[in-house]
Amino acid sequence: DVKVTQSSRYLVKRTGEKVFLExxxxxxxxxxxxxxxxxxxxxxxIYFSYDVKMKEKxxxxxxxxxxxxxxxxxxxxxxxxxxxxxxxxxxxxxxxxSGANVLTFGAGxxxxxx
Amino acid sequence: GQQVMQIPQYxxxxxxxxxxxxCNSSTTLSNIQWxxxxxxxxxxxxxxxxxxxxxxxxxRLTFQFGEAKKxxxxxxxxxxxxxxxxxxCAGPSSGTYKYIFGTGTRLKVLA
Numbered sequence: 001d002v003k004v005t006q007s008s009r010y011l012v013k014r015t016g017e018k019v020f021l022e023x024x025x026x027x028x029x030x031x032x033x034x035x036x037x038x039x040x041x042x043x044x045x046i047y048f049s050y051d052v053k054m055k056e057k058x059x060x061x062x063x064x065x066x067x068x069x070x071x072x073x074x075x076x077x078x079x080x081x082x083x084x085x086x087x088x089x090x091x092x093x094x095x096x097x098s099g100a101n102v103l104t105f106g107a108g109x110x111x112x113x114x
Numbered sequence: 115g116q117q118v119m120q121i122p123q124y125x126x127x128x129x130x131x132x133x134x135x136x137c138n139s140s141t142t143l144s145n146i147q148w149x150x151x152x153x154x155x156x157x158x159x160x161x162x163x164x165x166x167x168x169x170x171x172x173x174r175l176t177f178q179f180g181e182a183k184k185x186x187x188x189x190x191x192x193x194x195x196x197x198x199x200x201x202x203c204a205g206p207s208s209g210t211y212k213y214i215f216g217t218g219t220r221l222k223v224l225a
Binding site: 031033035040041042043044045048050056058059090094102103104105106107108 | 123147158162204210213215218
């Protein structure tokens, strides 16, 4: 019954490495999101996409990029990982904007950058 | 930019006590959603409020949307250990697909 799948639950990377976080949803949702969760800061939006090949910056896009080549897949890329990117990354999807759409989250990917 | 704040950040209650978390937005919201994240889990949608002054109930949980549509509250009556987790409110950034999440309230229930 899994609907939003994140490829890796735990990752450990070294500073400067390129990191790919993959997210796939099987609900035919138009919108997909990447959030970062840190203690005391809640969920902060990194990037979102409302259609294939379309993307918009969220509140904290610096150091990240995204790719959406297919409707069901939304990838988060860290071009050169840094220790301050150690965090929990949550992918979510939703139906197209109706003023009242619900986010379905994946299980999360906990990234540690050494 | 738009900000959504929640208080308190943490709350410890004895089982059976009531609990309330408050959510305040810097801008008017078209709707507000509430999510619950169990320890080690991911946020799961609880409810959505759309109308000014709206009140909705789910068993022991009561959700309220303020008259000005800038604040909301979640009240749990007679907490149980299953209520443990972090509760987030979220509202759409005006004219966009972006949902801005509050900072969350972590609830711990002591048996």
